[in-house]
Amino acid sequence: MSALEFRDAVVRFGDATILGGASLAVEPGEFVSVVGPTGCGKSTLLNLAAGLLMPSSGTVRSLGKPVAGVNREAGYLFQGDSLMPWRSARDNVAAGPIFAGVGKAEARAQAEAWLERVGLHGAGHKYPHQMSGGMRKRAQLAQTLILDPPILLMDEPFSALDVQTRLMMENELLALWQGGGGGGARKTVLFITHDLEEAISLSDRVVVLSAGPSTRPIAEFAIDLPRPRDVAEIRHTPAFQTTHARIWDVLRDEVLKTYRRGVAA
Amino acid sequence: MISVYRVALAALLIGLWYVGAQTGVLSPLFFGHPTKIALQVVDWFRTGEIYPHLAVTLTETLLAFASGTAGGVLAGLWLGLSPRSLAVLDPFIKAANAMPRVILAPIFAMWFGLGMGSKVALGFTLVFFIVFFNVLQGVREVSPVVLNGTRMLGATRAQLLRHVYLPAAMSWVFSSLHVSVGMAFVGAVIAEYLGSYRGVGYLILQAQGVFDVDSVFAGIAVLTACALVLDTIVTLAESRLLVWQPRADIPRDS
Ligand SMILES: Nc1ncnc2c1ncn2[C@@H]1O[C@H](COP(=O)(O)OP(=O)(O)OP(=O)(O)O)[C@@H](O)[C@H]1O
Numbered sequence: 001m002s003a004l005e006f007r008d009a010v011v012r013f014g015d016a017t018i019l020g021g022a023s024l025a026v027e028p029g030e031f032v033s034v035v036g037p038t039g040c041g042k043s044t045l046l047n048l049a050a051g052l053l054m055p056s057s058g059t060v061r062s063l064g065k066p067v068a069g070v071n072r073e074a075g076y077l078f079q080g081d082s083l084m085p086w087r088s089a090r091d092n093v094a095a096g097p098i099f100a101g102v103g104k105a106e107a108r109a110q111a112e113a114w115l116e117r118v119g120l121h122g123a124g125h126k127y128p129h130q131m132s133g134g135m136r137k138r139a140q141l142a143q144t145l146i147l148d149p150p151i152l153l154m155d156e157p158f159s160a161l162d163v164q165t166r167l168m169m170e171n172e173l174l175a176l177w178q179g180g181g182g183g184g185a186r187k188t189v190l191f192i193t194h195d196l197e198e199a200i201s202l203s204d205r206v207v208v209l210s211a212g213p214s215t216r217p218i219a220e221f222a223i224d225l226p227r228p229r230d231v232a233e234i235r236h237t238p239a240f241q242t243t244h245a246r247i248w249d250v251l252r253d254e255v256l257k258t259y260r261r262g263v264a265a
Numbered sequence: 266m267i268s269v270y271r272v273a274l275a276a277l278l279i280g281l282w283y284v285g286a287q288t289g290v291l292s293p294l295f296f297g298h299p300t301k302i303a304l305q306v307v308d309w310f311r312t313g314e315i316y317p318h319l320a321v322t323l324t325e326t327l328l329a330f331a332s333g334t335a336g337g338v339l340a341g342l343w344l345g346l347s348p349r350s351l352a353v354l355d356p357f358i359k360a361a362n363a364m365p366r367v368i369l370a371p372i373f374a375m376w377f378g379l380g381m382g383s384k385v386a387l388g389f390t391l392v393f394f395i396v397f398f399n400v401l402q403g404v405r406e407v408s409p410v411v412l413n414g415t416r417m418l419g420a421t422r423a424q425l426l427r428h429v430y431l432p433a434a435m436s437w438v439f440s441s442l443h444v445s446v447g448m449a450f451v452g453a454v455i456a457e458y459l460g461s462y463r464g465v466g467y468l469i470l471q472a473q474g475v476f477d478v479d480s481v482f483a484g485i486a487v488l489t490a491c492a493l494v495l496d497t498i499v500t501l502a503e504s505r506l507l508v509w510q511p512r513a514d515i516p517r518d519s
């Protein structure tokens with residue numbers, strides 16, 4: 001049984017067909033990245049898995065069950081700022097357990113522990129506007145992981161960060177993922193990015209989406225690089241560079257199509 | 266430095282008024298006399314005559330503010346989350362808001378009598394719409410990312426209301442706090458002035474009836490001082506309640 005399975009998923013907004021029959025399966029414990037030109041429908045694909053969006057036709061399954069409504073087996077790391085601005089970092093992280101009925105004191109204790117794990121020790125009292133972009137991403141990560149979801153959906157989570165912070169957080173993400181996140185089995189990750197280097201250095205498998213409209217996966221590549229990895233160092237290995245060249249060969253054409261259509265303008 | 270200019274300006278204006286009143290350029294019959302006005306104010310507080318009136322006016326203000334805010338928040342949340350109801354009620358809301366509501370004061374006086382009820386009612390209609398439109402705006406402008414993020418954390422509909430829509434709406438309510446507190450006060454005083462048997466507005470009405478212009482000005486001075494105190498309280502409350510907001514929008518004087 002796949003952790004996530006899209007079968008002929010079609011998404012239309014009015015007359016526009018965004019996803020045109022996308023099929024993709026992600027196995028339990030697998031780290032899969034999806035790359036594609038801007039505006040092609042990457043976030044849309046993730047929203048299907050999250051249950052925030054229903055396909056116009058086709059099916060989406062999560063751990064074997066059809067997704068209907070918010071997917072409670074998935075945690076979602078958004079591209080933008082999803083922290084509640086009126087809650088401190090600690091209370092944001094504690095929100096999930098509190099919604100699930102855990103007592104306030106217990107939820108806050110758990111939150112403090114998670115803040116520490118993502119490197120936000122002592123910053124629990126800060127409100128989102130008092131934190132840097134990197135700190136906010138860490139808080140978002142803790143907020144998601146505290147619920148220990150078996151599936152992690154990540155939508156360009158690090159794209160707004162500077163290069164150093166980004167590399168650091170990618171490594172930390174891999175460490176958390178390899179350690180099983182909360183302690184249980186390794187999580188299934190569906191990671192969206194438009195950065196091919198990021199995709200390769202993190203993933204077991206990279207899926208390339210075609211240019212829109214009617215986007216669908218057109219190619220996928222297994223990444224046989226050894227783990228544990230250091231995302232900064234692995235980029236200089238020959239194996240990485242040959243893989244990069246192979247995938248870029250496919251991706252480049254789709255990116256060019258998007259530019260020619262003027263979608264990216 | 267700024268405050269020196271301020272004091273100087275106030276002194277200049279009152280000085281001119283005083284000289285005008287002394288020389289008869291400004292007829293004391295219409296413009297009053299600063300010294301007499303000041304004495305009247307002092308007298309009111311010394312004899313304690315003003316306290317029951319002040320208490321009534323402030324109680325009305327408080328009740329109008331509380332009921333108007335509660336009503337506006339509830340209506341705003343409801344209509345903000347129910348576009349169909351909003352579509353149906355929209356013309357009625359527009360009409361009710363466009364109506365010069367001060368004109369309702371005589372009707373409220375008939376319905377609720379000359380006591381506090383009619384004053385609170387007028388204040389309510391003024392506060393309600395300010396809060397209502399702000400909450401509506403707040404609900405509409407809730408960040409979809411925050412909303413979806415919170416849904417993904419497992420929030421139920423009631424929890425979304427309590428933890429996302431309400432705080433988002435309240436930030437708009439707080440940002441309009443100065444206006445709505447001011448309106449509650451204005452509603453109370455105007456309704457008193459249009460018909461009552463106590464309150465600071467009633468004092469002014471009485472004084473006007475016997476052409477005691479000094480007392481009219483004294484009443485206005487007391488009301489202005491009250492409004493400033495209320496405004497200061499709001500400013501203090503604001504900085505307490507909105508710690509989570511970046512404060513760039515609030516200018517601080519040196
Ligand atoms: N609610 C919506 N209504 C109409 N069109 C939409 C809606 N959401 C997305 N779209 C369109 O669907 C297409 C895909 O959007 P999506 O956000 O999935 O792209 P993306 O690949 O994530 O882009 P980016 O790389 O910029 O994040 C875009 O052309 C967008 O305009």
Ligand SMILES: [Mg+2]
Pocket residue numbers: 042043044079155
């Ligand atoms: Mg996107």
